[in-house]
Amino acid sequence: xxxxxxxxxxxxxxxxxxxxxxxxxxxxxxxxxxxxxxxxxxxxxxxxxxxxxxxxxxxxxxxxxxxxxxxxxxxxxxxxxxxxxxxxxxxxxxxxxxxxxxxxxxxxxxxxxxxxxxxxxxxxxxxxxxxxxxxxxxxxxxxxxxxxxxxxxxxxxxxxxxxxxxxxxxxxxxxxxxxxxxxxxxxxxxxxxxxxxxxxxxxxxxxxxxxxxxxxxxxxxxxxxxxxxxxxxxxxxxxxxxxxxxxxxxxxxxxxxxxxxxxxxxxxxxxxxxxxxxxxxxxxxxxxxxxxxxxxxxxxxxxxxxxxxxxxxxxxxxxxxxxxxxxxxxxxxxxxxxxxxxxxxxxxxxxxxxxx
Numbered sequence: 001x002x003x004x005x006x007x008x009x010x011x012x013x014x015x016x017x018x019x020x021x022x023x024x025x026x027x028x029x030x031x032x033x034x035x036x037x038x039x040x041x042x043x044x045x046x047x048x049x050x051x052x053x054x055x056x057x058x059x060x061x062x063x064x065x066x067x068x069x070x071x072x073x074x075x076x077x078x079x080x081x082x083x084x085x086x087x088x089x090x091x092x093x094x095x096x097x098x099x100x101x102x103x104x105x106x107x108x109x110x111x112x113x114x115x116x117x118x119x120x121x122x123x124x125x126x127x128x129x130x131x132x133x134x135x136x137x138x139x140x141x142x143x144x145x146x147x148x149x150x151x152x153x154x155x156x157x158x159x160x161x162x163x164x165x166x167x168x169x170x171x172x173x174x175x176x177x178x179x180x181x182x183x184x185x186x187x188x189x190x191x192x193x194x195x196x197x198x199x200x201x202x203x204x205x206x207x208x209x210x211x212x213x214x215x216x217x218x219x220x221x222x223x224x225x226x227x228x229x230x231x232x233x234x235x236x237x238x239x240x241x242x243x244x245x246x247x248x249x250x251x252x253x254x255x256x257x258x259x260x261x262x263x264x265x266x267x268x269x270x271x272x273x274x275x276x277x278x279x280x281x282x283x284x285x286x287x288x289x290x291x292x293x294x295x296x297x298x299x300x301x302x303x304x305x306x307x308x309x310x311x312x313x314x315x316x317x318x319x320x321x322x323x324x325x326x327x328x329x330x331x332x333x334x335x336x337x338x339x340x341x342x343x344x345x346x347x348x349x350x351x352x353x354x355x356x
Contacts, residue, residue: 038306041293045309045316048338052320059323062199069201072315073208075289076308078263078282080208080215081255083290083307087219088252089232089299090139090146094131094153095256096282101157102128102264103274104165107174117182125261131157132257136250158280165276178272190262191269204266208308215304228252232299288339289314313338 058064078095085092102124110120131153138149162172169175177183193200219225227248230238239245268274291297292313293306317338321331 038294038303038309041306041309041313044292044341045313048313048316048320052316052324056320056323056325059320062197064319064323066199066201066205068315068319069205069312070315071318072312073202073204074263074266075285075314076208076311077204077211078256078259078286079289079293079307079311080211080304081252081259082283082286083293083295083302083304084215084219084228085252085256086287086290086295086297087232087299087302088228088249089235090249090252091150091287092132092135092253092256093147093150093283094135094157095150095260095286096284097154097157097161097279098128098131098257098260099263099267099282100161100274100276100279101131102261103268104161104174104264104276106265107177107268107274108165108168110180111175111177112168114180117177117180117186121186121265124264125258128257128261128264129254130257131260132254133250135256136253139253140246140249154283161276161279172276174274174276176272177268183269186265187269190265207262208311212304212308219304224248229300232301234300285314285335288335292339 053059059068078099082092082095105127106117106120106124108120109115109123110117113119135146135150135153138144139146142149165174166172190203192203194203194206195201219228227238227243230241230243231245231248235245267278289310290302290307291310293302293308293310295302295306314335317334318331321328321334
């Protein structure tokens with residue numbers, strides 16, 4: 001007669017020692033930090049800062065650093081929505097000329113109709129959002145790559161900017177609107193400065209940092225942020241689990257339009273007039289800042305903090321070359337080397353961090 005073994009009641013059964021491998025072992029904190037897309041560019045930004053502080057001692061002055069931060073902010077404000085769009089898996093090659101389109105719209109409408117400049121500002125906002133919505137709608141409805149759609153928009157806006165400005169004003173630039181109603185109030189909002197310890201700090205720097213904080217919160221703490229990562233990673237899988245893919249992509253393009261409007265207003269109220277041929281090539285700077293900041297060209301990965309450091313690197317190089325007394329003709333070559341170097345460093349850091 002066999003007896004069935006009864007479980008021991010004296011305590012919990014002894015558990016076998018857990019076996020771990022490279023996939024389940026918890027990686028060191030340093031490697032987990034290096035896996036973050038913004039850490040590599042942060043280290044690169046620190047290196048560039050130290051280099052130019054040594055090469056150009058005048059950069060150590062508060063006014064010089066304020067100039068660097070201002071230059072960085074004019075790139076960084078646009079690089080943020082461009083980065084969000086790239087995380088969502090799309091590009092916008094029209095973002096540079098869209099800034100000028102916004103400024104031209106506000107300037108010419110206000111001056112030619114002799115209305116308060118705020119009327120032009122509001123109309124320019126509507127126009128910029130409409131351009132973004134058009135780009136997004138074309139991408140989601142036709143299935144064409146956003147590279148081709150926005151390249152077409154870039155060429156259209158470039159031609160319209162020049163042709164309409166010459167037709168309306170008889171010149172390639174708009175008229176001075178500094179004496180019009182509402183100009184002073186708009187200038188305080190879009191192009192004023194704040195005195196901090198005797199140093200004039202442009203207001204765009206504060207907007208830049210505030211927008212970066214808001215974008216970070218959206219990406220990490222909201223449902224919309226999850227949608228952005230999802231549609232950038234795999235839009236078909238995202239659609240299968242209920243993510244509104246079309247809505248997300250269109251609104252991302254509209255965010256780029258909003259950024260173009262904001263920077264267009266800054267340009268207008270900083271210089272009182274706008275050159276219709278400007279903006280060409282700036283879209284590559286915005287995209288490069290986002291890429292240096294850790295945004296993948298394939299979408300689905302990135303952050304809002306990384307492009308902040310990427311834009312800072314651009315601003316530091318742009319002004320650092322001037323303060324160092326070097327030939328500014330080498331600026332673009334330096335940026336190209338910096339872009340390739342940052343991408344390679346990010347790739348090496350990520351591979352090192354994820355290596356078992």
